[in-house]
Amino acid sequence: THFGFSNVPESEKESRVGAVFSSVAASYDRMNDLMSLGVHRLWKDHFVRSLNPGSALPARDCDTPNQQGGGWTILDIAGGTGDIAFRMLDHATNINHDLETRVTISDINGDMLAEGRKRSLDTPYYNTRRLSFVEANAEHMPHIASESVDLYTVVFGIRNFTDKQAALNEAFRVLKPGGVFACMEFSKVDNPLFDAVYKRWNFSAIPLIGQVVAGDRDSYQYLVESIERFPSQEEFRDMIQTAGFMIPGRGFENLTGGIAAIHKGIKP
Ligand code: SAM
Helix, strand or coil: CCCCCCCCCCCHHHHHHHHHHHHHHCCHHHHHHHCCCCHHHHHHHHHHHHHCCCCCCCCCCCCCCCCCCCCCEEEEEEECHHHHHHHHHHHHHHHHCCCCCCCEEEEHHHHHHHHHHHHHHCCCCCCCCEEEEEEEECCCCCCCCCCCCEEEEEEECCCHHCCCHHHHHHHHHEEEEEEEEEEECCCCCCCCHHHHHHHHHHHHHHHHHHHHHHHHHHHHHHHHHHHHHHHCCCHHHHHHHHCCCCCCCCEEEEEEHHHHHEEEEECC
16 A cells, blocks of 8 residues: 555554564664754754753652762663664763763664664763663563653654553653653644645655655655644643643643644653
């Protein structure tokens, strides 16, 4: 089919999503740049700056050993090629002079993780205790202890999950009290005129770019459809609340008119 796989039954969806990311792993950055006209880099920088990883942790449970000066324990879910993880470690190191903060990159797809591991060779974090990789489904992570994480990030990942609420519940479980859930994902454009232009771009240009650059129209058609199906800002905020999180302020920040949005929640 030339029209993605919106008719694929739920049971098969996970393996189809796996095939998409295996197929795009190597050309991933180039495609992101083309699809977002380079803007995804600015969004990612903004996302990381807003979290300020490695800054002094607000006093929580000061009895736990890794509090003062111990750095943050970060879990980057659907971390794929390491884009967000490396940025967070760079921020902790260069802005907060923190050499302790560590990130575990977790992804369901071994090919994306392999790409991330390869890229980590060019970072100072390769083979240090600050960076580790785990292959896991975000909906079920029994190997990650409850209340062990300071910051949980998921960037352009959750819309691909089969059971998003299950993933949010897992996020809640693994976070320490006071820990932060932060998600950046494609969302709903709030201006109707801009939305019309954006939809045209998504539904015509992106599959074409996928075909020409990656030789893979279906995978990119899938990406467009998954963006279309993802809940609105308000609906997604309610799902985060349902998982048990406290919602700061309005709960989300729109980027570029709502093409993407950052959602945050705090575990009470
Ligand atoms: N966070 C990275 C970034 O922004 O560049 C990668 C995002 S990539 C678009 C989406 C990732 O989600 C893929 O690496 C895919 O393997 C992963 N993924 C899809 N379903 C998943 C699941 N159920 N659990 C964990 N990761 C999943």
